[in-house]
Amino acid sequence: MSVNYYAFGPFAGGEQDGEGLHIGQHAHSHTFLMRAHPDLGLTTLAAWMDFLRQPNVTIRAEHGRPIDLDEMEETIRERETPDGFPRRGRWVRGYERDGYHVDPEGVEFCAREFC
Numbered sequence: 001m002s003v004n005y006y007a008f009g010p011f012a013g014g015e016q017d018g019e020g021l022h023i024g025q026h027a028h029s030h031t032f033l034m035r036a037h038p039d040l041g042l043t044t045l046a047a048w049m050d051f052l053r054q055p056n057v058t059i060r061a062e063h064g065r066p067i068d069l070d071e072m073e074e075t076i077r078e079r080e081t082p083d084g085f086p087r088r089g090r091w092v093r094g095y096e097r098d099g100y101h102v103d104p105e106g107v108e109f110c111a112r113e114f115c
Contacts, residue, residue, distance in 0.1 A: 002027035005067060020060065022035035023048065024076070025114065032076045036111040037099070043111075044103040049073060078106065
């Protein structure tokens with residue numbers, strides 16, 4: 001099972017009645033895969049966190065549940081399952097290809113649309 005997360009606010013794609021700006025996806029047993037938006041400068045976790053800290057920016061899971069920033073960051077950084085097993089990477093490391101990268105903090109990114 002996977003859950004996609006979206007940002008809403010006063011920016012292009014962030015309209016409350018729209019889909020929102022895709023932050024990324026949490027999938028059971030895998031590390032979080034961030035959505036890179038190079039046109040907005042959102043290609044690292046640090047840039048995303050600065051963006052999400054802006055006033056009037058909210059986060060929602062795809063099923064509509066509001067998520068606070070601390071919970072979002074914890075979900076992104078989680079490296080073990082609740083059972084204590086290491087989460088698997090998303091085949092970004094070692095399989096570098098156009099549109100994918102790993103940021104300086106080791107967070108995997110995809111600049112292509114996915115869900």
